[in-house]
Amino acid sequence: MNESDTLGASLVRSGVSRRSFLKFCTAMASLMALPPGAAYAMADALSRAQRQSVIWLSFQECTGCVESLTRSFDPTLEQMIFEMISLDYQETLQAASGEAAELARVEAMKSSYGKYLLIVDGSIPTKDGGVYSTVAGVSNYDRLIEMAKGAAAIVAVGTCSSYGGIPHANPNPTGAVSVSDIIKDKPVMNVPGCPPIPSVIAGTLAYFVTYGKLPELDHIGRPKVFYADTIHDRCYRRPFYDQGKFAKTFDDEGARNGWCLYELGCKGPTTYNACATIKWNGGVSYPIESGHGCLGCSEPNFWDNGSFYRPLSTPLASNTHIIAAGTLGGIAAGVVAAGLSRKHQTHIGEEK
């Protein structure tokens, strides 16, 4: 391998010092709770690795995930991931457009066939032949199938590509599905969140570039390093939950005292994400710290879990009409049963 092709060399060319690279690796290792020594190994491996070819496909999405990554408060550190990858196709970020852009994609696919990392944000509409979202006249569905073939692995960034997200929400007019609903023969990692935490996107990509494989995933395809604990497990308000102290409204004494937001519909207990530890906007805060319950955006179907303000322990819907119908049915059944018994008894009485 030519040394000038290595990531280390290219970093130097673009003015990134090796110390800052080591610092990036240390921060990423700490973030992913890798063993502390792993940072050096990571830095070593990365500096000698080739730049990872990445093709980023945006489907039925809002670009929030890309915004999250590129507009983070701490651009230099997280954005360094862009120094480590060769982002060969990204509609929002690339300079090329039109046929030139598509050509770049085909080019990258050919040159790195079997090795490139495919990143997807946005869900894939499947209804009516996938006509609801197309790029260059090709449906997202067809494009995903095409691009997945040569990918070493696929990373679904954001809840839409991970689980269908908001487009998938009831009644799901476009028949939106997730990447893993379609692609079954490639490793797929989900990095959900609406949007995901930038460091989490960067960290998981760094892991793949370093180790050439996806990190350990949980049962719904999320990297365990970031999604092993619930928001609730790591929430600074947790002691109030344990004591049974709950804010009842957003402006009561409990809310002012920073009590638990469970009763205001916080989905923290069932939401697996790193918001409570990594936080947002460069570690400034996260929703609960700002006084609002967790929406559960990194979980499948978060949009369909009733109101954001409906507590977890309550039924999702109050189907009083069904229950009322059951009650009336019960009365009818009781009347019939008693009637039959009475008739039977009268019959016996007459027999005598």
Place this chain on the structure above:
Amino acid sequence: MDLLQFARGPALTWAATVFMFGITWRLVGILLLKRSPDFSEARNATSWLGAVKLIITRSWPRREFRQRTLFAQSLGYIFHVGLVIILFGFAPHILFFKALTGLGWPNLPSAFIQLTSGITLAALIVVLVRRLSHPVLRLLSNFDDYFSWLVTFTPVATGMLAVAHFGARYETLLAIHLLSVALLLVWFPFGKLMHSALIFISRGTTGALFERKGASI
């Protein structure tokens, strides 16, 4: 739809429907059976007072029976009171009722609920052991007794695990807890758990009939 959504959604809806369907079916089916008028000359005209009296006083044993039933009565009280405290004192449960009825009330500290749950579970286990070992209870017991015990025990146990986040992921534990409640609701009208409603009717019936005669209640 994941397990928790199923538990919070269709499972609870249908369980509640079966619950209401079964309860009304059973109660109406009993109460609409024939009733013969009583032409005998009443000793006490205010028989409803007897119903009230028996409903209240039968909640503890007469002095004469106290010695022989003290253990069983205490045990019954412990787990019944425990269940009431857990059901109506725990904040998430209050939210559940509030979502259904719009009525809310202050909750008890979670640690106290956990302690109560522990005591209740222990009492329920003693109840089962007693049922399995006492000759009279063993003779009387049938599927209903054991199954009703199970559907009472399970929500308490799974609830404790869910609160402690122990044994599985919280959403799974919560789903299992809610499903166990759904099972309880579905079984409730068809087994002995109906005694929570029938106790008033049964006691009231005897109380009224006996007060009419001036008989001992």
Place this chain on the structure above:
Amino acid sequence: MNSLTHINIKVINPLPCQSAGLSGNTDAILHEILALLEAFVATGQTGAIDLHSLPLTVADYEVLRTTLGDGEVHAHINVIGKTEVRETLYPGVWWLTYYNMEEDIVADLLEVTTIPEILKSPAEDVREGLACLRDLTGAVTMM
């Protein structure tokens, strides 16, 4: 209430405290340092502890800081935000704190080693530096 600052939000410390705000984790960390240092002396095996991943209270930090103390070396590195490298009172035990440009801590490590990697000049940089210096002095490039 005419300004956001009037909203009286008290952020409480979530960790269960025993006495004086201590979680009890400092003892465990000190014992781990001891074990790492023993291993380093015996076999030369370096080690590290990631403080970021441990639940520590402000008081815990304070105790750790005063117990380990400041040793002879205190270095600053200026790359994408600053990085502080301090040797503690116990030679071989280093405290490294990495900040980002907003001065938030992005990594906080205790390292047991002779000298932390990040202080060393990377070999490639040394070679490149040599080349630059040669260019500057007009010496013949031998590379």
Place this chain on the structure above:
Amino acid sequence: MSTAEIDSTHPLELDQPRFSVKNPEARYDKQGDLSDAQRVETAMRYFVKDFGAVAATYLESCIHCGMCADACHFYVATEDPKYTPIWKLEPFKQAYKREAGPFAAIYRALNLKKKVTVEQLEAWQALIYDSCTLCGRCTLICPMGIDIASLVGLARHGMNQAGLVPHELWAVAERAQREGSPLGATPKVFKDRCEWLADENQVAIPVDKAQADVVVTMSSIEIMKYPDSIVATAKILNHLGLNWTFRSDGYEATNFGMLSGNSAWQQEASMKLIHATIAAGAKLLILPECGHAYGAMRWQGANIYGKPLPFRVLHISEFLAENTKNGAIKTKPLGKTLTFHDPCQISRRGGAIEAPRDVLNGLGAALIEMKDTKGVNWCCGGGGGVVTIHRADPIRYKAFQIKMKQVDDAGAELLVSSCSNCRQTFDDGQNHFHWDKTMLSLLELVADNLEDK
């Protein structure tokens, strides 16, 4: 077994402390010639017939807590779980769930409750008849308030129709139906006895007066075993100067139709008394010292009649209490301590709890209550027809030991009750255990101590 056979091969035994039919050498605990299937079918039909809202409420409510066992003298005396009161109703409950309850259709369709078998019914005969005195103590302990005793009474209907009544009980019931009295006190015997007693005791005993204000009835046990009670009754009523009479067309207050579970016989026996009272134009019917006679007429009589009775019904103890309290009856002070045994059907289940105490109070007797008294008094063990059944003797004697201990613990000089069936059970127990206590009659005690006018 035919009627003739009962008379000839299983005659009455009237020379023992307990009056019944002789202990049969061969038991015939099945009556009629129904096939097993017919017996089951009949029992089911008659069980089902009785499931009204009240019985259904009770049968639905049992939580199998087993506490009723702790109230039952047969269980407490033997600790045998089969004597748990609610267990005695198992086939009855089974029939209810399968045939009449709200979920009967489901139970039948899925066969969740099996059909009752004839073996089951035969086995339960000993529980429904031999080991239940219908005393209702269990009713008081039941946390659900289930009146178990009333259910046993209902269960006997189906058993009777299926011909599954214990030999002796059926024999006395049948005799009562045929002769007008279970123990041979036919109208002729009764009239002869009254005539003879009147002569012997120099007391007027009016029989068959066309018109009277008060009609008085007797229990065949009194007529045959304790005729002094007839004399005592006459003395007191004469003392009060009442226009009263016995009626040979309605004198027998016992109702073995009810005890054996034969509703038709029960109805016939009750209607005799009702018609006789109405015929005499009486305003008051006095029931004798007999427990179940009180329940049968005081609480069921009007319902059998189908409308309110045109006369009052009083137990003799209630009658005595009324006249003691209003001062019409004055007695010499007794000057002895005594304890009172509450007959279950009169006290606990009949509601006449204070009446005998008012009478004793008038007697100036020092009443020492037993430890468990009044409504929770322990049963003598002989009620509900049990005392007639020889097969039940062993457990009846065991249960009687509870009673003996209770009486002994009270430590009173005299032992009094107001039920002749209790009285003969006590006599039998006294004889069996060679006990030193003799049961006295409240009525006789009053009559013997009347203050002369």
